[in-house]
Amino acid sequence: MNRDRFRFPEAPDAIKLYIIDAASKPIARYTVRSSNLNTSGFLLALLQDISNGSIQVPWNGSLPHFEMYWLWLISHQVKTTSELKRTITNNHTGGQRTMPGITTKEDYADLLRCWEIGLTFKDTCFMDMIASSIIDRLRAWAETTPSTSSPPFIYALLSELVRSIYSRSSPETPIRRLIVDAVAYFGRNGDFVHFASEVGYPMEFVKEVMLALGKRKEMLETLALGGGGQPKSILKQSSGGGAKVVRFGTEQQGGGGGSSDRVQKEVFAENECAYHLHTEVGAPCWRTSV
Numbered sequence: 001m002n003r004d005r006f007r008f009p010e011a012p013d014a015i016k017l018y019i020i021d022a023a024s025k026p027i028a029r030y031t032v033r034s035s036n037l038n039t040s041g042f043l044l045a046l047l048q049d050i051s052n053g054s055i056q057v058p059w060n061g062s063l064p065h066f067e068m069y070w071l072w073l074i075s076h077q078v079k080t081t082s083e084l085k086r087t088i089t090n091n092h093t094g095g096q097r098t099m100p101g102i103t104t105k106e107d108y109a110d111l112l113r114c115w116e117i118g119l120t121f122k123d124t125c126f127m128d129m130i131a132s133s134i135i136d137r138l139r140a141w142a143e144t145t146p147s148t149s150s151p152p153f154i155y156a157l158l159s160e161l162v163r164s165i166y167s168r169s170s171p172e173t174p175i176r177r178l179i180v181d182a183v184a185y186f187g188r189n190g191d192f193v194h195f196a197s198e199v200g201y202p203m204e205f206v207k208e209v210m211l212a213l214g215k216r217k218e219m220l221e222t223l224a225l226g227g228g229g230q231p232k233s234i235l236k237q238s239s240g241g242g243a244k245v246v247r248f249g250t251e252q253q254g255g256g257g258g259s260s261d262r263v264q265k266e267v268f269a270e271n272e273c274a275y276h277l278h279t280e281v282g283a284p285c286w287r288t289s290v
């Protein structure tokens with residue numbers, strides 16, 4: 001056993017999680033409080049068979065990937081494996097967004113894997129927080145980067161990862177909506193050529209991107225008409241001749257010069273909860289409940 005994470009050794013409800021591999025061999029041990037498991041249907045079920053203050057948790061992935069989930073359990077924070085390496089937090093801080101720095105394609109791939117981890121542990125709250133974290137990071141990227149480049153998120157969408165998520169989801173699954181909307185919003189021509197031509201991407205993914213592009217085109221035209229009377233592509237507008245900076249989630253069009261005349265409408269994330277699962281089960285959003 002090469003990992004031994006103790007966090008709340010003196011807590012009266014402390015329990016040990018023994019992580020076991022496919023051969024039922026313990027490969028790590030973590031200590032958490034039983035109340036930390038409240039969002040995981042899978043771990044709560046294992047808790048029914050607690051023995052000597054410990055439960056065995058089957059895990060086929062890598063330990064750094066499990067530790068992303070473990071951090072969520074003890075602190076309700078979302079961090080990728082590289083962020084975890086930099087800062088292992090010891091604080092139980094309640095629901096808290098991790099304000100991101102630079103997010104690489106590896107970070108986005110970790111977050112998308114976290115969605116699958118949430119599925120494995122039956123933790124919709126975690127999955128919703130992952131979606132929010134991706135949205136936060138994309139917004140931060142868009143506010144600082146000209147729209148002439150694709151965000152690292154696009155490059156994280158390797159065919160194997162997309163195929164894996166599509167094999168475990170339906171067209172209505174919020175993470176799929178998030179992926180497809182982000183591709184339609186941020187994708188450049190070369191990205192679409194890649195998704196359409198490389199063997200390995202599910203046909204459903206390509207179709208959903210196409211439908212999202214159509215929807216987006218119509219919305220942009222409606223916005224353009226509402227602002228000045230003549231239909232024109234908002235994306236082709238530039239301010240001062242330079243590259244237009246797309247403010248993620250908001251399209252703005254200068255109407256009569258003053259900011260009060262601007263047409264301003266959410267385009268990507270009309271409502272962040274559209275990318276959350278809690279709406280399907282009538283549960284409150286993590287933003288208010290964690």
Ligand SMILES: [Zn+2]
Nearest residue numbers: 273276285286
């Ligand atoms: Zn929500």
